[in-house]
Amino acid sequence: MKIGIVCYPTYGGSGVVATELGLGLARRGHEVHFITYRRPVRLAHFHENVFYHEVDNEDYPLFEYPPYDTALASTIVDVVKYQKLDILHVHYAIPHAAVAYMAKKILLQDGRYLPVVTTLHGTDITLVGNNRTFAPVVEFSINKSDGVTAVSNSLKQDTLDRFNIQRDIRVIYNFIDFERFRKIDKEHFKKIIAPQGERIIAHTSNFRKVKRVEDVVQIFKRINKKVPSKLLMIGDGPERPNAERLCRELKICDDVRFLGKQDAIEELLAICDLFVIPSENESFGLSALEAMACEVPVISSDSGGLPEVNIHGKTGFLSAPGDVDAMAAHAIELLQNEDMLMQFRKNALEQARRFDIHNVLPEYEAYYEEVLANSVVIQ
Ligand code: GMT
Secondary structure (H helix, E strand, O other): OEEEEEOOOOOOHHHHHHHHHHHHHHHOOOEEEEEEOOOOOOOOOOOOOEEEEEOOOOOOOOOOOOOHHHHHHHHHHHHHHHHOOOEEEEEOHHHHHHHHHHHHHHHHHOOOOOOEEEEEOOHHHHOOOOOOOOHHHHHHHHHHOOEEEEOOHHHHHHHHHHOOOOOOOEEOOOOEOOOOOOOOOOHHHHHHHOOOOOEEEEEEEOOOHHHOHHHHHHHHHHHHHHOOEEEEEEEOOOOHHHHHHHHHHOOOHHHEEEEEOOOOHHHHHOOOOEEEEOOOOOOOOHHHHHHHHOOOOEEEEOOOOHHHHOOEOOOEEEEOOOOHHHHHHHHHHHHOOHHHHHHHHHHHHHHHHOOEHHHHHHHHHHHHHHHHHHHHHHO
């Protein structure tokens, strides 16, 4: 198949899923065309079967906001026409699903039907998409997609609860590549971060409000009182200054390292004992899955799709968002009990295997085939 992928090229979240999906499909022999405004972070090397088309957004003094949607629609039309794409897969509804609809209408004038699959990732439904600034367009463009997938059952339900959806939504879970995410030997790293053999706890995110990063610091403060430990804060975003300020107030700076954005996250996860993700909302929690694949148990909130990934009392523990005391108590229980921690590490890996990329890629392929077959009927 010739597949177009539209996504955000950013670090983390939907951009990572879209890029890894494209690369995986290319390895399986499909021709994959990424269409986005910057090279996706994980598209770092040359790959046979992978093409990248940058959206060139012309600026002009009249534009206070350069019209990215128009530039993207024109690029999609161009790529579909000249690269003869069979299907377009857009990740994150805003604005990609609406732009895809416009491209589809333009192509139809040339007698070409472009089947569009939209994957809903989370905040496009639960946070921004739900906002009345975007909601009518989000609802319309989901209904106009030829196929719609959601990354968890929880997100599917959230979509049905918030919008008037007249089409089926298929749940296809996010996935993990075990060739990259696995526990590797990084003992020398461990000695640098935790020279006295302290426990190492990690958090990775884009440091937005929804991630509740200050809760991570509060949880760590409680853990640190009882268990010699270090906290690694990986990633960057608007809430980082608040988290840093809180560390200073709580006088735990010596035990907390803010590492900023990191590419080789698996090398850091390899030395961790626990991963913390206390989000207000999380449609799936890809970072939790990455930790679990590296045999790191997860202390999380019970919001959104997290209970579909992290199993309470088995791969980690879940508590209500904001309940930092409960999250800290669970973490301490686990960190003080070596046998329990070892068992949870094993369970985390076993659970992560359910999301192996080799199982999930065929689900997408089968779904594309289904959508293509149905769109022949629609034509
Ligand atoms: O806020 C983020 O984590 C980024 C966001 C995105 O769309 O880039 O992530 C969402 O998509 C990820 C990949 O499907 C999910 O693993 C995250 O749970 C989801 N984030 C939220 O729902 C807050």
